[in-house]
Amino acid sequence: MTSLSPSMSVPVTIYDTTLRDGTQGTGISFSTLDKIRVAEKLDDFGVHYIEGGWPGSNPKDAAFFQEAAKRTWKNAKITAFGMTRRGKVKVEDDAQVQMLLDAQTPAVTIVGKTWPLHVTEVFQVSLEENLAMIADTVAYLKKHGREVLYDAEHFFDSFREDPEYSLKTVKAAKDAGADLVVLCETNGGALPEWVEEVTRKVIAHLGGPVGIHTHNDGGVGVANALAAVRAGANQVQGTINGYGERVGNCNLITVMPNLQLKMGFDLGLDLTRLRDLAFFVDELANVPHDIRAPYVGLAAFTHKGGLHVHAVQKLARTYEHVDPSLVGNERVITISDMSGQSNVLMKAEAMGVALTKGSPEVQKILATVKHMESEGFEFEAAEASFELLIRKQLGQQTRCFDLIEYHTTHRYHSGSSTETTEATVKIHVNGNDEYTVDEGDGPVNALDKALRKALLPHFPAIAQVRLEDYKVRIIDSGSGTAAKTRVLVVSSDGTRTWGTVGVSTNVIDASWQALVDSLEHYLFKQP
Incomplete structure (x- = not known):
């Protein structure tokens, strides 16, 4: 069934800006690898557009677009974000516009000024020049083969003060070839009735549908987005879990099921994985x-x-x-x-493990999961650790090695700013005891290197594995220095990535657990 808007009979699409607008939220930060993993998860979920960031604004965004260009995306169009050309500068001479093209994305979103107050006081250009900046940039990007979405910033505040000029700005974008004009409720203070009324008027003026981008400052970001869709908007922009500047953006995790389950739009999304998506992004954001x-x-x-x-x-x-x-x-x-069996069964099925609800195996796995979660484990972004847990409980996985002992030493060199971290590992593997020592940038890196040195003679394939990311979260901060720590490790062999988790009151022990799971998972997957 095609997703149709009641008033305009056009498809409704989902546009995710977690990796750009979401990262403007307090406490939200993603590494380049995090951004790639989130994008892959969103693409697999079926999201239609994934905004990767602002090319050239920071090294992480630049690296993201370089990595994204190397990948094949199944469902989503990766989108670069930028702004109109600067005032009194030719569009072909604007370095920021060129960076949008250099990002090599099929779609580009540009933001422009709608509110005369911003045009004259912030941009300090004439109202006529602002219209030219919009039209020139849209036309230039279209000329270079990009799908262009135009974000009309502060549209609803501007329309209240000066509807005539507000309409001129979006008409300039549409006439220049913009594939979609998106109305931005930037300050987040409008109410649904106003959003719906204005959206209808804009659609009538442009003769076609628009998109909607809302913020949640008044607590109605989702309601405003749904109101715009009722009026005929055919795209909803937002972020996973509502991340964003100030109190956040429209929460896609809430708006998507409202659209598909309540309003009858077939967005083409597998909502049975909605909770998994929400938790996955929270874990990577360390929220x-x-x-x-x-x-x-x-x-x-x-x-x-x-x-x-x-x-x-x-x-x-x-x-x-x-x-x-x-x-x-x-x-x-x-x-x-009995609570919890559904998630265990669903995750096991995704891993290719057939389980029967109510069976002794499921009861055993569920009891283990509940106990570990009570101890602070979290498996949403640590799928590899969860698979190992299930397979071990089913007797399908044996340890590749046994730990005898490890220890780490950190030395400061007197009279020098240099320092050394050394790790010693002793394990039993393939009937032998291996005793290795290595140095690293901190105890976790040193342990990782010493463990690999011990395992390489027995499992040469692990030379392909790299520790890509490492996150630490204090679980029960009220316990002070005795608090439990959860460590999330992301590893890669150059082709795929996987997450593992460890929990302990000792951060080194928690790190060791996650490192061991990472290597065991990789070796188990080897032919």
């Missing part, structure tokens, strides 16, 4: 999950007791607005020992 997040939160379908539990067990829809399995979540009755 605690919001247990009360709509659709995907741990508490979203939790029933604690009394009349609610009794009613839900008889007729679930009395207290559940959708079937939780539709969004990859599950019903939790806190008195039930």
